[in-house]
Amino acid sequence: MTANIHILPGREDQVWQKGSGGNLACDRRSLAGSVTQRACAFCGSRVVLYPIADALHIVHGPIGCAVYNWDIRGSLSSGPQLHRNSFSTDLQEKEVIFGGEKKLHASLVELIQYYQPKAAFVYSTCIVGLIGDDVQAVCKAVSRETGIDVIPVESPGFKGTKKTGYQAACEAAFKLVGTGDTSQIGPYSINLLGEFNIAGEAWMIKRYFERMGIEVVATITGDGRVDDLRRCHGAKLNLVQCSGSMTHLAKRLDEDYGVPFQRVSFFGLEDTARALYAAAEFFGDPALMERAQEIVYEEIAKITPRLKEYRKRLKGKKAALYVGGAFKAFSLVLALRALGMKTVLAGTQTGSAEDYEQLKEICDPGTVIVDDSNPLELAKFVLEKDVDLFIGGVKERPIAFKLGVAFCDHNHERKIPLAGFEGMLNFAEEVANSVLSPIWRFAPRRMAQALNPKEDSHHECNC
Amino acid sequence: MLEGTTSEIRERKALRVNPAKTCQPIGAMYAALGINGCMPHSHGSQGCCAYHRSQLTRHYKEPVVATTSSFTEGASVFGGMANLTTALDNIFTIYDPKMVAVHTTCLSEVIGDDIPMIIAKAKKDGKIPEDKIVIHTNTPSFVGSHVTGFSNQCASTIKYLSKSSGETKNVVNLFPGWVEPADMREIKRLAGAMGLDYILFPDTSDVLDSPQTGYYKMYPDGGTTLEQLEAMGDSFQTIAMGPLCSQAAAEQLEKQCNVPAKVIDLPIGLKATDAFIDALRVAGDVSVPEEIDKERGRLVDMISDMSQYFHQKKVALFGDPDHLISMTQFLVDVGMTPAIVVTGTPGKKFERRIHEICADTNPDVVALAFSDIHYLHQWIKQNPVDLLMGNTYGKFVARAEKNLPFIRFGFPILDRVGHRAFPTVGYAGALRLLEKITDAFFDLRDRNDSDENVELVL
CATH class of the missing domain: 3.40.50.1980 (Nitrogenase molybdenum iron protein domain)
Structure with a gap:
């Protein structure tokens, strides 16, 4: 065999x-002709940003791109469910020839009026990259008209593998960072990056930190909210779980806001314990470490x-x-x-x-x-x-x-x-x-x- | 998740909210999987291929294999010729299929790759072994829908492969349309029971419902063989089921090899199955065997047994045109009232057909092509219905409407398994549909009726 x-x-x-x-x-890149298990840049962007539950996510392209990732991931939201809908400009031949900017503009205005989202992400697909729609200009115009942030995600599929898309997603998310008030954020505060709250995992992890006395400012992007992203630069440390997708954002937060980051994992006992200890150690407060140890002992027991x-x-x-x-x-x-x-x-x-x-x-x-x-x-x-x-x-x-x-x-x-x-x-x-x-x-x-x-x-x- | 949907139907000029369709290439991929030893090849970015494979896998719970040209930024500027040539070389060297079925994507269509030219050149340069075949079909994602992609793949396959030897054989071609592997199996059973020699194309039975053996077969045993595809040109007739999925292929074969085409609806429900059996009867010049007569009788018997529960029940349906046309007819035939029928696939013909079918019983039926589930939902809010039928995405509408009875029907079904095991075509399939409908109604009553109203006997 x-x-x-x-x-x-x-x-x-x-x-x-x-x-x-x-x-x-x-x-x-995968060899042409191989039965690769990989997807494209668009897919990478889409999966990373989609759990931001109070944002509008619209796919600018033919219908398929919006359908195949429609609510397929169990990224749970404790509040809004807007992200679980599928919005697409459903580009037709006419728009491919004459451009899809008008349609995108009209779609955005309609959707924003109807759903009143906190922000909107506009994903570019292969074809948009090719026909040369100025997505950025449309986003800017709609932002001006509606007063909400409309953020383009540069994710045409052919740009690369999911990794390329992760980066585009991080860049898009980063546009929101730094626009919120951080005055209420305490000294022991972190963000969880690359945690998508599949089956409610972010909630479990968050509870450990809260028990330790550490505030979780934002989980990015699981059970995500626009306002959390806006103020996440106020956290003192970033813990990056899915490093492939979120290291880029962590680096940007480090460069522009001086928030350091550490790679962690919450899979398995050893790694989970290590992640809690890492946070405690970072803040240098023995009480934190003590509580972390208590949690670890208690939970493992x-x-x-x-x-x-x-x-x-x-x-x-x-x-x-x-x-x-x-x-x-x-x-x-x-x-x-x-x-x-x-x-x-x-x-x-x-x-x-x-x-x-x-x-x-x-x-x-x-x-x-x-x-x-x-x-x-x-x-x-x-x-x-x-x-x-x-x-x-x-x-x-x-x-x-x-x-x-x-x-x-x-x-x-x-x-x-x-x-x-x-x-x-x-x-x-x-x-x-x-x-x-x-x-x-x-x-x-x-x-x-x-x-x-x-x-x-x-x-x-x-x- | 859809609790926020308002009942006031808003005019939308521009966009799709919760689509009732997807794009052409996935249909081409599904059709190509119904060819024995065939490798579907997606000429575009690798995401397309991964998406289609994942979606088909979620629906069929089977491994789905296809290759991709893995477009890069370079390919999108300079064309995909190098990628496709390398791909063909690699595919035949390693995966050794009998045939590769190339379909395009929006990207390669807009770039304007000349696929036949690329294939010819690859052949000339020895990238395609002598005894192997490469065909192609055009499936830009910004035209039609997954259903037209299926249709295009079928028609193109015939264009490339079917030949007329000049000698007509006593064989009938059966084009089943986009139905489940179990449906294809049932269509073969019925044709066999009628005593006809047939070729079914495409045939995904024993491809996407293969048994568990403990081994992995890249090319499962099923599928229409290349010999059969060629021989279809010598058949004396084609019965094409589902106009949107099968008509183009049947007409192509008629034009190319003079095989007369008879186009009928998908054999879902009583009337459409009658039409199918009759088409077989006429084609084979045979009489309908008692076995099939009895199957029909059992169906009519169940309809009459349960008829009191069907009358005037309002139904909302969404899905693909061929399926919806037959299903709407079936609902009308059992005494139910299709109230709104929506497809995402463009085409006014669909709307006309639905209006024709409902003309006597509900002239006000809303039939919409090129629409979406959000519209359907808003309409239901203003015009309550008793039953919803559609693919898995309908379950959120059903929940938002206080657990409106909901029957999964169509593609994709991502959260149940019955569709891949039991047919909905034929009389047996209609029995199953009736069971589902009555179960949906009765389960709701058993759950919600007050103690004094719960009935033991229904």
């Missing part, structure tokens, strides 16, 4: 096995007995993970290790050279590391390494299931919070439920394996 699956020529150096030496190439149970049942199982950004991969490797599991395949869509160096360090010998992979490659390694669990997103899920392998969604379609201490327990529970599910015994490949453990790898397939 696996012998006749090849790695795409030109991609050999984007696949690396720990113990083999050499370097992993990354940060390049609460879940340890059940975690141990799961660990017993999961020990020795093998996992493959393919996720968007590298920082999540680090956390997952550690979290899986805490469950007694081994990561045998780790990959990301958008990791940087420095990310992969770190990933190589924390992985076990023999772990395969891939950059910008595709279904065939993933399937190859899953079978070769006889993986028990796959962690990925929407496109990987059915592949894992076809292979008769358990799956955990650690992407934006996850339905339960996996961050923080409780999240680790949820994670263990979800992993155990899937890995130990009776269904895999019925997968023909597994049945054959059970009968004849050695024959398996010679199975033919038409890949």
Whole structure:
């Protein structure tokens, strides 16, 4: 089965096995013709800004771009739900020829009158970049007319991968920063950057900091509000979780407002604890550190007995993970290790050279590391390494299931919070439920394996 | 989430709020997946391809494979020729499909890439192996909708591949339109039961509903084969189901190979299935077997059993024109009253058809093409209905309207699984639809009726 699956020529150096030496190439565009799991710059911008719930998000382009990301991420809002609607200028042939500026202008004015949003983001798509609409001028004009901030997001898809779009999103968000009143913000205050409140995770994390006595000025962008962005420069520290998407904004806040930032993760016990300690240490108040330790002890004590149970049942199982950004991969490797599991395949869509160096360090010998992979490659390694669990997103899920392998969604379609201490327990529970599910015994490949453990790898397939 | 929608319908000149359509390329991709051993290829930015694959995966819960030209800023200035050529080379070297079906995107259309020229040159330069095929279709996202993309892919495939050998065979071509894999399976079952030799195109059964084996197949077993695609030119007739999805392909084949085209509605509901069975009967010069007669009888029986619950029930529908036309007819046939029928796909013909179907029972029916779910919602607020039918996005409307009974129907369905397992076409499909409708009504009553009003027997 696996012998006749090849790695795409030109991609050999984007696949690396720990113990083999050499370097992993990354940060390049996908090869034309590959079945890449990656998306485009527009997608990157859209997913980063969309959780700002009281803003209007309008996609300037043909209808598809607005449809495919319409409410697909579970970024929860505790208040307004405006962001969950889909607004599009639905460009038609006529506008492609004669320009879409007028239509955009009219759309914005209508929507702003109707919904009275706090601000508006206008996303440029491929075609807008090409027909040369002056989106900036339209935004400026509508801003003047309506009195709200109308912010263009420079995100034509062809500009690059999601990473390019993240940067455009950060630039757009940054336009709001510095326009709000910061006088009420206390000395122990932070922003959470790159936390999107999937399944309510931001709320859990926020509670830890509040218990410590640290004020969370803004979560960017989970459960986000325009006014929080306006005043987030008043916070004293930025904690950046999804580094791929938000490091740029953190850097801008550092450069222009002198707010330093630290990369953190809230996945897994160790990383969550480390993040709380990092904040306490930054403010240098021993009382903060004491409270952080209390929280960590208390929370870990609460879940340890059940975690141990799961660990017993999961020990020795093998996992493959393919996720968007590298920082999540680090956390997952550690979290899986805490469950007694081994990561045998780790990959990301958008990791940087420095990310992969770190990933190589924390992985076990023999772990395969891939950059910008595709279904065939993933399937190859899953079978070769006889993986028990796959962690990925929407496109990987059915592949894992076809292979008769358990799956955990650690992407934006996850339905339960996996961050923080409780999240680790949820994670263990979800992993155990899937890995130990009776269904895999019925997968023909597994049945054959059970009968004849050695024959398996010679199975033919038409890949 | 839609609580803020106001009932006062506002004039909108410019935009789409909560669309009832998506763009052409995804339809082309779905149709191409119904060809055996075919790799759909998206000639544009890589986001398009990723989006279409994800959306199809969410709907079908299956791996969906397609490749992309991965446009860059350079390609958008200088054209996508180099990208497509490299892509074709890579695809055949590594993924080894029998065929690649290229579809364009808004980006490559506006750039003006001449796809046939690029394919010809790639062939000449040896980038495409001798025994392999590359076809293309034009699917600019700013024209039509996902449904027309499907239609374009079907017509283009025929244009490239179907041939007439001069000898007509006793085979009928069946073009099912954009329906589920389970529907395609059902259409084949019915044609088989009628005793006809047929070619179904496209055929996504055993592609997007493949069994779990423990192995991953990039090209699942199903799909219309290349031999069948060529041989369609020798069939004695085409039955094209759903004018918007299938008519263009049928007419192309008629023009190209003199295969007469018969265009009928999608066989959803009683009347449209009757028309389908009759078309098969006439085509094959056969009589309808007792087995199918009985299926029909069971459907009519259930309609009469439950008819008291259907009468005058007002229904709001949104989705794709072919589906809506057949469904509206079915609702009228069981005694219900379609009140508003909305599609995002442009085209006045759709509106005319809906008005024709409802002329006797509800001349005031609102039929709108090129509209959206927001409009539908506002209209419902002023004109309450008893039932909503549409894709998954309808659930927010249903919630905002105090749990209005809602039946998922159409594409995409992102939050239920039945659509990929059970057909809605044919008499069996109509039975299932009736079950859904009655369940929706009865569940609401069982939940909301006061104690003294709860009925044991319904």
